[in-house]
Amino acid sequence: MSILVTGGAGFIGSHTCLELLNSNHQIIVLDNFSNSNMESLNRVKNLTSKEFKVYDVNLLDRESVDHVFRENHIEAVVHFAGLKAVGESVEKPNYYYQNNITGTLVLTEMMDKYNVRNLVFSSSATVYGVPEDVPIAEDFPLSATNPYGRTKLMIEEILKDLYVSSNDWSIAFLRYFNPIGAHESGLIGEDPKGIPNNLMPYITQVATGKLPELNVFGNDYSTPDGTGVRDYIHVVDLAKGHIKALEKVLSESGVEAYNLGTGQGYSVLELVAAFEKASGQKIPYKIAPRRPGDIAECYADPSKAERELGWKAEKSLEEMCLDSWRWQEGNPEGYLIKEVEIK
Ligand code: UD1
Numbered sequence: 001m002s003i004l005v006t007g008g009a010g011f012i013g014s015h016t017c018l019e020l021l022n023s024n025h026q027i028i029v030l031d032n033f034s035n036s037n038m039e040s041l042n043r044v045k046n047l048t049s050k051e052f053k054v055y056d057v058n059l060l061d062r063e064s065v066d067h068v069f070r071e072n073h074i075e076a077v078v079h080f081a082g083l084k085a086v087g088e089s090v091e092k093p094n095y096y097y098q099n100n101i102t103g104t105l106v107l108t109e110m111m112d113k114y115n116v117r118n119l120v121f122s123s124s125a126t127v128y129g130v131p132e133d134v135p136i137a138e139d140f141p142l143s144a145t146n147p148y149g150r151t152k153l154m155i156e157e158i159l160k161d162l163y164v165s166s167n168d169w170s171i172a173f174l175r176y177f178n179p180i181g182a183h184e185s186g187l188i189g190e191d192p193k194g195i196p197n198n199l200m201p202y203i204t205q206v207a208t209g210k211l212p213e214l215n216v217f218g219n220d221y222s223t224p225d226g227t228g229v230r231d232y233i234h235v236v237d238l239a240k241g242h243i244k245a246l247e248k249v250l251s252e253s254g255v256e257a258y259n260l261g262t263g264q265g266y267s268v269l270e271l272v273a274a275f276e277k278a279s280g281q282k283i284p285y286k287i288a289p290r291r292p293g294d295i296a297e298c299y300a301d302p303s304k305a306e307r308e309l310g311w312k313a314e315k316s317l318e319e320m321c322l323d324s325w326r327w328q329e330g331n332p333e334g335y336l337i338k339e340v341e342i343k
Contacts, residue, residue, distance in 0.1 A: 062109075224267065
């Protein structure tokens with residue numbers, strides 16, 4: 001029996017594949033490589049000395065998805081595949097709804113057809129919209145502020161309906177806070193295309209000299225130093241949360257949401273200072289206007305995941321910074337194979 005990982009070549013997906021293999025699960029990866037690289041999976045194979053099948057398939061291609069289910073003995077699905085850039089989703093809502101929603105519908109249709117009813121879904125803290133208070137617990141009101149966030153929220157609703165239709169389903173929504181860091185080997189990590197939207201990859205690219213300076217989006221928020229506060233979580237801790245959630249969905253039916261965060265918030269300037277200390281690199285920055293749609297503070301109450309999944313984030317901010325830097329320094333162009341390596 002295998003675990004199907006959709007979007008397994010991406011940042012969180014590749015780290016989760018590695019943890020799944022390390023905990024002796026067999027995996028199959030499905031990815032269309034629209035925002036990821038096969039090289040991440042080659043490195044997962046090298047790091048674990050384990051083999052697995054990889055399908056270059058788009059979830060919108062019903063025939064091919066059917067083929068993957070027909071050809072394999074799938075026990076559960078960990079579903080990462082989806083588009084995730086907030087700004088792009090505002091520009092191209094149709095593209096986001098088509099990819100994320102229809103893609104998930106094709107997936108769950110095939111799961112139903114082949115009697116695979118165990119699912120771990122990659123959701124986001126974005127489903128809390130503009131939270132009324134922090135720390136954020138799972139029973140806080142849900143809303144969306146952009147099409148990307150709405151796809152996550154809609155998919156959660158669709159999956160709840162599946163459970164209502166048949167209590168055989170066993171589904172966990174994992175609501176991620178801000179994943180950063182990389183595997184400690186420095187061989188897999190985050191590889192954004194173009195100029196990064198997110199803070200940590202932007203900082204690491206300033207550190208390598210690829211970008212001149214960081215723009216700090218606003219220093220007039222009602223936070224201790226005026227800059228935005230987020231719950232940064234090490235991607236390896238996050239990946240381990242998926243293993244715990246998978247064990248839970250394999251052992252009992254139901255539909256539950258879990259926050260995956262540390263419970264601790266850090267400001268933009270605190271993250272910059274921690275990164276400078278860990279890497280020894282200076283990060284020049286300037287204060288820029290607020291980014292539209294940003295909120296002042298967002299951090300998790302992660303106690304439900306600890307109580308019900310037996311999972312807790314363990315890695316420190318220093319480790320997150322050190323590992324992000326090790327990855328970026330060793331792979332300044334991400335997964336692009338350098339010419340020397342090809343020769
Ligand atoms: C963003 C998305 C969120 C998504 C998540 C996925 C937005 C508004 N939100 O979260 O929906 O689920 O990524 O990873 O895009 N910052 C700077 N300068 C930068 C970049 C960021 O000052 O160049 C600040 C932001 O204002 C924020 C913090 O750094 O206070 C974190 O930003 P980011 O890494 O983009 O994450 P979120 O906005 O929390």
